[in-house]
Amino acid sequence: MAAGDFPGASYLVAGDGGILAEGALGSAVLRPERIAAATSTLYDLASLTKPIAGSCLAAVLSSEGRLSCDDPLSRHLREWNPPGDAARVTLLDLLTHRSGLPAWRPVYIHASGRDEYLEWLKRLPLDRPPGERVVYSDPGYILLGFALERAGGAPLHRLFAEKVARPLALRDLLYRPPRSLRRRIAATEAGNRRERVLAGTEGDGYNGWRAGLAWGEVHDLNARALGGSSAHAGLFGTARAVFLVAREILGPGTGLLDERQRELMRDNLTAGLGEDRSLGFLLASNPGTPAGSGLSRRSFGHTGFTGTSLWIDPDARRLYVLLTNRVHPECREIDMNAIRRGFHEIAAAL
Structure with missing residues (x-):
């Protein structure tokens, strides 16, 4: 924070004996006013949504008999009838990023809402056949969210509230936070500089770029085009709320x-597909992960583009949550994973 890499942070470290350290530093908002970060600050969790909502909901719906992770995507999305190899993509392929779908596309430039997204993604060519190699994919988790909604019989934000947040008594982990919570929410980027760069010439002529500050609304534009709730991004939460879900995963x-x-x-x-992944998580057995030397090789975790992370060490029975809004007020190129490794090394010594 002293270097200006991000304005503020909230963190929590826990073991079997309970919470070992919890706190907040810096500012949750710099513009249009300065608001201090607190342990009650809700952060845009970005891709932490994937394991916390996508994987957990898949597991819960599986236990209810509403789906199997081995199901073809087409079993739950009857409209999923693309040509070629894409027709045999399974839910497990999506959950482990081995579907063959590309890493990212600005689908919001071409479609809006779930029906249009599904039709557009159905025409998107695979980069490789399913099951051949791991490539982290936002479109894969977008499709997973659609399948979860069909299997669960409700919109994703409602499914998450009913099947994950409510059983755990979590009021501070949710999609689409109401405006009344805005002053408790860490702001993210002003405008869309990062996504405009990623979109390149594909974004020429697109008039839907965000003009103002993302504060209380999801930073990710694909999630925004889907009403703020997707399995790939959209959750907001506190470090304490993320910890309470992680405790269920650790057991x-x-x-x-x-x-x-x-x-x-x-x-x-x-195994053998280029990157070690579990149901929704990256494994520390991969070289160069954010886990760092402080965590065991059996650790697993996930990060979010806005500056968030959760890592779980089953050997040490430790949980590590670090939430920042490193994209506020603008997105800077920093080595966030180096910061996460440093946090883990310090926290592991507690």
Whole structure:
């Protein structure tokens, strides 16, 4: 923070004996006013949404018999009838990023809402056949969210509230936060400089770029085009709320997940495919992960573009949550993973 890499942070470190350290530093908002960060600050969790909502909901719906992770995507999305290899993509392919779908596309330039997104993604060519190689994919988790909604019979934000947040009594982990919570929310980017660069010439002529500050609304534009709720991004939460979900994943928890589901979240399901991944998580057995030297090689975790991360060490029985809004007020190129490794090294010594 002293270097100006990000304005503020909230953190939590816990073990079997309970919370070991919890606190907040710096500012949650710099513009249009300065608001201090607090442990009650809600952060845009960005891609932490993938394991916390996408994977957890898949596990819960599986336990209810509403889906199997081995199901073809087409079993839940009847409209999913693309030509070629894409027709055989499974939910597990999406959950482990081995579907063959590309890493990212600015779908919002071409489509709006779930029906248009599904039609556009159906025409998107795969980069490789399913199951051949791991490539982290936002479009894959967007499709996963659509399948979860069909299997669960409700919109994603409602499914998450009913099947994850409510059983854990979590009021501070939600999609589409109401405006009444705005002053508790960490602001993110003013404008869309980062996504405009990523979109390149594909964005020429697009008139939907965000003009103002993202404060209380999701930073990710694909999630915004889907009404603020997607399995790839959209959740807002506090470090304490993220910790309470992570405790269920580490186990034994309160019964939200069973032991087999927890195994799938920590075991390598993509051996030999270029990157070790479990059900929704990156494994520390990969070289150069944000886990760093402070965590065991059996650790697993996830990060979010806005500057968030969660890592779980099953050997040490430790949980590490670090939430920042490093894209506020603008997106800067920093080595956020180096900062995460430093945090883990310090926190592991507690």
